[in-house]
Amino acid sequence: MSIEEATKIFQELQHAYRVLINPHERNWYDNHRDQLLQYDRDASAEDGSIMFDHYTRDSAFKGYNDHQKGFFAVYSAAFQHIVDLEEIEEGLPKFGNVTDELGSVQDFYVKWMSFSTKRSFSWMNIYSTTEVTTRIFRRAAEKENKRRRERAKKNYNQKVRELVKFVRKRDSRILEFEQEKASQRESQRTFKAQRNLAKKAAYEQAKISFQRQQLEAWERNHVDSSAGEPEKTGSEQYLNGALPDWVQYPDDAQLSCVVCDKTFNTDKQLRNHLYSKKHGEIVAMMKLDGHLDNLVSTKIGIDDLQTRFSPFNVIDETKMPDQVGEQDNFLEKTMSPVSSDEKMVDTKEKRLARELRAAEKRRERKEQRKLEKRQERNVLTHLERSQSTK
Numbered sequence: 001m002s003i004e005e006a007t008k009i010f011q012e013l014q015h016a017y018r019v020l021i022n023p024h025e026r027n028w029y030d031n032h033r034d035q036l037l038q039y040d041r042d043a044s045a046e047d048g049s050i051m052f053d054h055y056t057r058d059s060a061f062k063g064y065n066d067h068q069k070g071f072f073a074v075y076s077a078a079f080q081h082i083v084d085l086e087e088i089e090e091g092l093p094k095f096g097n098v099t100d101e102l103g104s105v106q107d108f109y110v111k112w113m114s115f116s117t118k119r120s121f122s123w124m125n126i127y128s129t130t131e132v133t134t135r136i137f138r139r140a141a142e143k144e145n146k147r148r149r150e151r152a153k154k155n156y157n158q159k160v161r162e163l164v165k166f167v168r169k170r171d172s173r174i175l176e177f178e179q180e181k182a183s184q185r186e187s188q189r190t191f192k193a194q195r196n197l198a199k200k201a202a203y204e205q206a207k208i209s210f211q212r213q214q215l216e217a218w219e220r221n222h223v224d225s226s227a228g229e230p231e232k233t234g235s236e237q238y239l240n241g242a243l244p245d246w247v248q249y250p251d252d253a254q255l256s257c258v259v260c261d262k263t264f265n266t267d268k269q270l271r272n273h274l275y276s277k278k279h280g281e282i283v284a285m286m287k288l289d290g291h292l293d294n295l296v297s298t299k300i301g302i303d304d305l306q307t308r309f310s311p312f313n314v315i316d317e318t319k320m321p322d323q324v325g326e327q328d329n330f331l332e333k334t335m336s337p338v339s340s341d342e343k344m345v346d347t348k349e350k351r352l353a354r355e356l357r358a359a360e361k362r363r364e365r366k367e368q369r370k371l372e373k374r375q376e377r378n379v380l381t382h383l384e385r386s387q388s389t390k
Contacts, residue, residue: 004062007062007063008059008062011058011059012057012058012059014058015057015058015059018169052159052160052162052163055074055075055078055163055166056162056163056166058170060074061073061074061075064098064172065098071170071171071172072095072096072097072098075095075167076094076095076096076097078163079092079094079095079112080094080095082160085119086117086118086119087118087119088118091111092111092112092115093107093108093111093112094108095108095167096108098172098173100173102173102177105171105173105174109164109168109174112160112161112164113161113164113165115157115160115161115164116157117153117156117157117160119153119156120149121149121152121153121156122149124145124148124149124152125145125148125149126144126145126148127141127142127144127145128141129141129142129145210375210378211284214284214375215280215281215284218280218283218284219277219280255267255269255270257270257273257274257279259279259282259283260273260278260279260282
């Protein structure tokens with residue numbers, strides 16, 4: 001077996017494999033199998049049109065060159081034959097050769113994929129309208145002839161477009177371009193993936209460094225030192241100091257840290273947790289203020305934290321009788337009648353106090369927003385510096 005014969009057989013095997021793995025081409029082959037097996041390439045169509053079955057087989061050409069039996073010579077002649085049958089001077093580009101630029105090749109396939117014949121297909125008429133005498137029969141004959149012509153045109157256009165698809169899949173100019181394009185896409189995908197990984201790693205490193213700085217700053221500001229610790233008031237005195245003996249918790253009370261989502265049985269456990277390193281790390285990550293009043297929430301079934309720590313909740317009369325008497329005197333004083341002027345003054349003072357508290361809260365929220373923005377800018381600056389150094 002010669003090299004040319006082996007090459008021809010190999011091309012036929014390649015074509016058969018592509019047909020089998022492509023559902024569309026496999027379906028087309030199954031529908032035209034008998035025609036392909038009984039095909040005679042020397043036969044000619046009565047209408048003088050191109051023999052599409054011959055040109056949609058890999059055996060129609062030999063090699064990708066400009067020789068007489070080469071790919072470009074064979075299909076240049078085939079498409080030129082189609083143009084000659086259309087009897088048009090312009091509108092459809094030529095197939096070209098192996099040295100054509102990519103722009104002209106793409107223009108060829110774009111225009112030929114939308115091919116629509118201008119031929120009349122008058123040879124498809126089966127009735128001669130001149131021989132029909134009555135108008136009714138003549139209209140029926142014209143309608144049937146038109147239907148057959150339109151069907152033949154549609155079939156012809158479809159065959160030409162299928163030929164264009166067949167040629168495009170085997171055009172070495174397109175294959176080289178698609179391989180180069182696929183290689184570029186793969187390179188871009190790899191580059192983007194590496195760049196995203198580098199960005200993510202740099203961001204994580206900057207984030208860890210920033211959090212470490214915040215944690216160190218928080219630890220410096222919250223050192224558990226009795227000498228340097230400021231005097232605390234309100235609920236912090238009860239949390240950070242010893243609670244009075246005559247103050248008892250309700251049975252359904254529960255101490256908890258909402259930041260860490262933990263509960264405690266005693267106030268001592270809660271105080272130890274608030275000054276633990278793990279609690280401080282969580283507070284620093286959440287960008288919260290270290291103030292105890294903003295970190296502690298007491299879950300109880302009665303009133304809020306102030307009511308819970310109030311000396312009027314539950315009193316052990318056996319331990320502190322003097323305190324009980326003082327509380328009774330205080331209640332009697334508070335229950336005594338007051339004048340309307342005193343009530344008005346008291347109402348104005350309460351309203352003013354509420355307004356002051358609201359203004360203070362607004363100021364705190366504004367400062368908190370500024371702090372968060374400043375911290376965010378610091379993170380971005382640190383990230384940009386780390387990237388620039390690399």
